[in-house]
Amino acid sequence: MSQLVIDTEKVKGTESYRVSARKKRSLAGKKAFSAVILHFLFHGLNVLNQKDERVREELSRWEEGFTVGIGMGAGAPALYMKKTEDGLLRLFAGQTDPRDMDLMIQFKSVEAAFLVLLGQISVAASYARHGFVLKGDIARAMSVVRCMDLAEAYLFPRFLSKRILKEVPEKQMGLLHTYLDVVGRMIVH
Template identity: 45%
Template sequence: MAYGSMKMCFQCATCSMVSTCLFRALKFLSTRDSRIRAEAQNWPRGKTLRLEIPGAKGFTITGSKDGFRKLHQDAPGDVTIRFKSPSDAFRVFTGQISVAQAYAQHRFVLRGDMGLAMPFVRCVDLAEAYLFPACLARRILKRLPAKQISTLRVYAAVLFGR
């Protein structure tokens, strides 16, 4: 196997794992962090957001009064965020660049209503504050938001799929 394809395989596997962890964190936090819960509860009923990564596992979500719910991956998204390459997603998912930087650098395509994507991005920023160590989170977030629950509880939920 050539180095380039091994690197891409590693990036795809990492993106799939981080995508799963991100969804689990969002699901858990949407029932426990008041800011993420409010975004999920105010989500327009029946509207979906789909995150796509070439060669890797993304997810499709919707918000409800009970928090974020995952839908079947093939469910159509009213809004789709599609990374242009696995390496673009890898840089965001490993904290090398922020979501805002990735957007400014055209590393993903946004299709649909940007007004629906913004609450999702706010939730991702909050989740990153829980998931990344503070020294890394400070580099990719404009400000470090206060945590409303223990990071260890979030990690446990992510690991055990709560």
């Protein structure tokens, strides 16, 4: 894993950090890409709730009003969801406090989240690397992770899914059908 070296200088008793323009652009790109992936993940979970019985079964175990958050720090993209009778409802980040979530997966950095969202490492590998902090019940977190694993299996091509999942689950609809349903849902909502 690469390390970021930051120059610090003292200005009137406080430390000031200078980061290169290249690193700023890289971080901005990772934030933008992470926001897109979280958007697809949300809509993918809702489509799978309708089309895949395993996701539907997992979500049916969550009580009405159960809230889940996936974040990566202040000023970075986040996904906050609430279980409703119709599926998952996205909560606006500006109006949602991560501390109020029933379950919060808080990545320690944009880099740590980016590796998971891009499919370079699994959620389990990120947990093993201490890439995120979990607030809430671990059993419920496992349910969320199972749903995320199924979504990754549908949204990522098989060669990527095989790298990050212990076992690639059998799909109940094809990749193209999944993408068309997700994009259609995004257009409607």
